[in-house]
Amino acid sequence: MANTLTFKTVYDPGGGSALTEIGVTDKLYWQKAGAFAYGATGAIPVNEYNGGFHIIDASNNELCTTAHAVNLARGTADGKVSINGGEEVDVSTVTTAQCLNLVASCSPNAEVTAFTFFAYGATEADAPAGLTVLGFKQGGSAFADIGGSAKALDLGTSASAATHDRYVGLSVKPTSNGAKTCTMKASVTVV
Numbered sequence: 001m002a003n004t005l006t007f008k009t010v011y012d013p014g015g016g017s018a019l020t021e022i023g024v025t026d027k028l029y030w031q032k033a034g035a036f037a038y039g040a041t042g043a044i045p046v047n048e049y050n051g052g053f054h055i056i057d058a059s060n061n062e063l064c065t066t067a068h069a070v071n072l073a074r075g076t077a078d079g080k081v082s083i084n085g086g087e088e089v090d091v092s093t094v095t096t097a098q099c100l101n102l103v104a105s106c107s108p109n110a111e112v113t114a115f116t117f118f119a120y121g122a123t124e125a126d127a128p129a130g131l132t133v134l135g136f137k138q139g140g141s142a143f144a145d146i147g148g149s150a151k152a153l154d155l156g157t158s159a160s161a162a163t164h165d166r167y168v169g170l171s172v173k174p175t176s177n178g179a180k181t182c183t184m185k186a187s188v189t190v191v
Helices: none
Strands: 004-009 019-022 027-031 052-058 072-074 080-083 089-090 100-120 131-137 157-174 182-188
Touching: 004 131, 004 182, 072 157, 089 157, 157 182
Parallel strands: none
Antiparallel strands: 004 019, 004 100, 027 052, 072 080, 080 089, 100 157, 100 182, 131 157
């Protein structure tokens, strides 16, 4: 008996588009619009939001070669989002299938008393250097800065169950030149 936390998204790893677990050594990779391009050729210009979203392996090879994860880019206001480069819509219209899925699995069944998600840099308290990471909980109304543990996105509580799904949308914007990295952390307390 154990509790686990997994991270999933819808993409095609080769057998058809499906909700797929992101591997322990896999990475989320945001880039400018266009075909997959790792590194400088795919770099998002400073102060612009992501135009593409990919899942890559530890060697920076694209895993979503047929159907990519849905790209959610912050629009002209915190309450607006562009989905895969389309016209801006309200954040509240984003579906669970368009989000990243955090799944807390509990054995035996357990209640969730706290569930949070954030991005960090050098330490959990630090926002990523040179990078703004915005997030929202599916069903929410606006993006919020989730850089550093103090700005963690509250994903709520839930009654006792075997699984607890939470859905988040993310968008990134570099604020300076150069390669940018951060770590995403989900924290869940079950009883």
